[in-house]
Amino acid sequence: MKSLSGLLSILTGFIVISGGAFAAEPAVLQAEQTRTEIVKKVAPTVVAIFSSDGNGGGSGVLISPDGYALSNYHVTSACGDFMKCGLNDGVLYDAVIVGIDPTGDVALIKLLGRDDFPSAPLGDSDALVAGDWTYALGNPFLLATDFQPTVTFGMVSGVHRYQYPAGTFLEYTDCIQVDTSINPGNSGGPLFNAAGELVGINGRIAVEKRGRVNVGAGYAISINQIKHFMDQLRGGHIVDHATLGATVRSGPDRIVLVDSILESSDAYRRGLREDDEIISFAGRPIGSVNQFKNILGIYPKGWSLPLVYRRDGKKQEIIVELPALHGRSELAPSAGPKTPRPHRHQPKSPDEKDSAEAKLPKDELPAEYKKLFEKKAGFANYYFNKQEQQRVLAGLVPFAGWQDAAGKWTLSGKSADGDNLQIKLFPQALSAQFTKRAPGLQKLDDTDFLDEPPGSGGLLAALYQFKLLLTEGAPAFTEFSYYGSQPLDGRATTVDVLITKKSTIECRWYFRVTDGALVGFDSYLGPDVDGCEIRFLQLGDFQGRRFPNRLSVRYGDTQYGVFDLLSIETTSLSETSKQ
Amino acid sequence: MRHRCSSKNNSAAACDSGLRRIEGPVNFLRVPLFRSLIVGMSVLGLLIVANTASAQSTSETIASVSPKVVKIFGAGGSKNLYAYGSGFLVSPQGHIVTVWSHILDSDTVSVVLNDGRRFEGKVVAPEPPLDLAVLKIEAEGLPYFDLNQAISVGPGTRVLGFSNAFKVATGDEPVSVIHGVVAAKTSLAARRGAFESPYTGPVYVVDAVTNNAGAAGGVLTTWDGRLVGMIGKELRNTQTNTWLNYVMPISELRETVEQIISGRFNSKKPDDDDDEGGLTKKRPNRYDAADFGIITIPDVVARTPAYIDRILPGSLAETAGLHPNDLILFVGENLVQTCHTLKDELGRLESGDQLKIVVRRDDKLVSVVISVPKKMTE
Known part of the structure; x- marks a missing residue:
């Protein structure tokens, strides 16, 4: 018996060796080894997503060590606010919804319980061309009961593909078409380039009369598109795409x-x-x-x-x-789980009643996790918006010290074109006087905010908002939220944006991403009008407090002026009331 | 399902088969081919690993092939009758080869080049027996495939498929490219009635899903961009619900295409009053029912069931125990749905064959075997 198995192993060895000789081109073996290495490297980042009740699911991919992971909106919307996520270490983690993009079919979730998750590096999807090799990993047909992702390998069939809206919102723009086998359950999973970088989120397959299986055309949302929305998603938003108007x-x-x-x-x-x-x-x-x-x-x-x-x-x-593609109310119903699945009725005999539940440990979500979800209109999870607000508000630290100066402000200075100005920001009214420009007056007795001084887009109203931000902070506003990031003025500088509202005025505050510094803001007197755009060109020291001492003010297409501030006199509220 | 068939020469047969292909019980393959396909694929699996090594040349190939493939938009648009297809340029003057399909039923079709230019395409000539049509657009200096440079390949050859599958590309977007391996070079075992395909010659069978909606008329090339064949239509075996991805070798099409372009073309279809699309004459007709003593009911409607009307006394059929009013269901392994298919099946028999016939008698199935006699008239 032993000799027989020995003979067999010799034979087998022989076959393997001759097989090796058959395919022994070094390039072939090298390519194979590269592939297996890449798969080994990226597989730990792949998430098998399941709804908490065990019905349905899909795939996802971790993109940061603290547990942020991308998936499809159509996957997470079926799972609810909290879901279960399996990694290939065999562990099932709790996860919470963070932000959603119903139009682009993207969702950001956060896996909980670790700060050292393996994560996939983001690639450049615009660098892909037809013919490039790609790996799709995920959980097709929900096969991965042990959370080991399925790997498929294939070719980019086309880039910058447009896929018409399916159903209501869903529209795949600028997406990647692959012949890499993508099947139901792959949804939300990663598409990696040949170097193992994340270049897309697999989300859609061509389905015709052959049933819901791959027929050689799958579509992935490009990671470059997702990058544009990433900070909004991290901010817990239901994000919206744009139109040109x-x-x-x-x-x-x-x-x-x-x-x-x-x-x-x-x-x-x-x-x-x-x-x-x-x-x-x-x-x-x-x-x-x-x-x-x-x-x-x-x-x-x-x-x-x-x-x-x-x-x-x-x-x-x-x-x-760019204005919003949808009205706010259109997307609002997207938050939260989709129409809850009716409970599958499983008939039980009276005597086995609840016995199963009694034996199994009850899967209660820990209380510390429950607080990671907060409902609010317009948000998928407002909890994460608050986190981002706190992060960005650190940019106001250099402007500390104005809190006790909520009374009268008198700003004096001159403009680059030789105009002198004096601006008064008093609790009852705001005024601006120039030697050349037209003066402005804005009362603060519930009259509408106007374009004062004329042609500035509401400079007085804008500076008043700035004063409120520095003296009172978030509580001064009726709405206060983190918006996300965007290129400032359509240029290279990327800024984090905070949005505030007070009566009719909306302000967008721009904090440079690289150092968190507040670099300017836009103040809008109402919807669909140009804002007063204030940019801080330079900061100065005013009695130990920081304030911009050179400001650019634009309104629409015109430069209203560049102003140097020479002095700021302030009083506290109590002093003001005494007078 | 509406189907426009009237306007074109020769269109009746093509439309008819096209319609049946979609609606009817279509069985075009015998099992061994699938078996060889699977074996071929597993043997060849090893070769695919060479892929990553040649990424640079792949993109060069794609860049050179894509401009020669065009998107075609024409008739159709209802469910399962998509109004888009693919084709490829075969002359710098805008001759385009594509499959003969319902898309060409409209008076003109819209042809969109790789660079987004849109032309009106006219059908120069169709050749339904080859499931082929040549179109012409008014343009010059276009990139094209020289059909004389097309090559034949064997099983195991790694190939690229280019087509406008699913109408993913509509304007200046390049067509889709997918990769695969030639799994077999074989003949489509097309048999009218039971197994039917729009094209019946030699084909390449590919292990990738090349034949999708709108992909017919696209090209199969080698990895260095040499033309191999034209992607065929979607083809499904309703018995197994499997789909066959077949590609017609250029060598089968070249002569006809050249004749059409040079104006010397005569369709293989013999005469117009024969609505069997030229296939009748080739089909063997060695035996008929009477040779066995079977008289079926008159074949008066399109799908007359093969009921036995009379059995000739002293005939083989009588000896075998067949009765009047028996409904013939199978001849050999093949389903007989009509008198017509019975005629076909019997026509194929050779002397010495064992003819196995399954009939339905009342509610029972009865099976008989008849030795096919030598025929004096041969």
């Missing part, structure tokens, strides 16, 4: 023309009109309507981006702010 059509010779445009849109205010030819948008050339939709679809509402158009042979570049 204009529709476009194909013209002759593969040009794209503005078909119609909303007069309330920022694009209209910046000068874009019907029949203008759109040449580029967000730095990418536009050659077809689909291309335009593709590019527009990857940006969040509220971003400002450069657009180049041609009219009468003349090229013009504008920075346009």
